[in-house]
Amino acid sequence: MAYDTTILFRDDSYLKEIEATVLGINERGGILTDRTVFYATSGGQPGDTGVFVRADGSTVAIAATVTGETKEEIIHVLAPDQSIPAIGEKLRLRINWDRRYKLMRMHTACHLLSVVCPFPITGAAVGEDDSRVDFDLPEAGVTREGVTAKLMELVSANHPVFTRWITDEELAANPTLIKSKNVRPPIGTGRIRLVCIGKDASVDSQPCGGTHVATTGEVGMIHIGKIEKKGKENRRFRIRFGALPEGE
Ligand SMILES: [Zn+2]
Numbered sequence: 001m002a003y004d005t006t007i008l009f010r011d012d013s014y015l016k017e018i019e020a021t022v023l024g025i026n027e028r029g030g031i032l033t034d035r036t037v038f039y040a041t042s043g044g045q046p047g048d049t050g051v052f053v054r055a056d057g058s059t060v061a062i063a064a065t066v067t068g069e070t071k072e073e074i075i076h077v078l079a080p081d082q083s084i085p086a087i088g089e090k091l092r093l094r095i096n097w098d099r100r101y102k103l104m105r106m107h108t109a110c111h112l113l114s115v116v117c118p119f120p121i122t123g124a125a126v127g128e129d130d131s132r133v134d135f136d137l138p139e140a141g142v143t144r145e146g147v148t149a150k151l152m153e154l155v156s157a158n159h160p161v162f163t164r165w166i167t168d169e170e171l172a173a174n175p176t177l178i179k180s181k182n183v184r185p186p187i188g189t190g191r192i193r194l195v196c197i198g199k200d201a202s203v204d205s206q207p208c209g210g211t212h213v214a215t216t217g218e219v220g221m222i223h224i225g226k227i228e229k230k231g232k233e234n235r236r237f238r239i240r241f242g243a244l245p246e247g248e
Pocket of ligand 1: 107108111195208209211212
């Protein structure tokens, strides 16, 4: 039977630490709790790392977070050689916030890139220092300087980023919301989470279950590291933190 973890990062991606109770331990040592702030690997964003703090103050290191039988079942994967908490034990769950915040900034930057480059997305991977988005785009016709400048315009405008839930029917009536060519949003659960950018979503809205920053200004300085050709019709854009290096 799948567990239904109360998922707190969906409504508040800034929660760093909460108290939770251990509900189960699976056959591979993965820990299930009643609630969590740990994001589980999904949609190109890696899962959280962090620690569980026990009542005596000792910590248990969490090396990864993944989903189980359903997207609502969150499994915390222990690092090697950790003591295993007991079922029923109360713990403080604390994510590695420095890492997560970078991932939130990068993930939001990927949304901004999809606004600047409005082409079908064939793949994406969010990383702490480097993210990539692949577009179905036969002729580049875009430069890293030009794309970087447009990205930084959206960052500087400090647009709000917020989420909104819509029904399957609303999504079906607005097919242009879906930018990914290969990945379909999870239709059938009755509701879909939209991530919106700008006042009244004037800049963008698309289905996404990841964690994002609250304003585009928080993304900070970013640039396009490289535009690589991946096959005849694919261009891979790499996003990095910091200003565009000069003289490359
Ligand atoms: Zn997203």
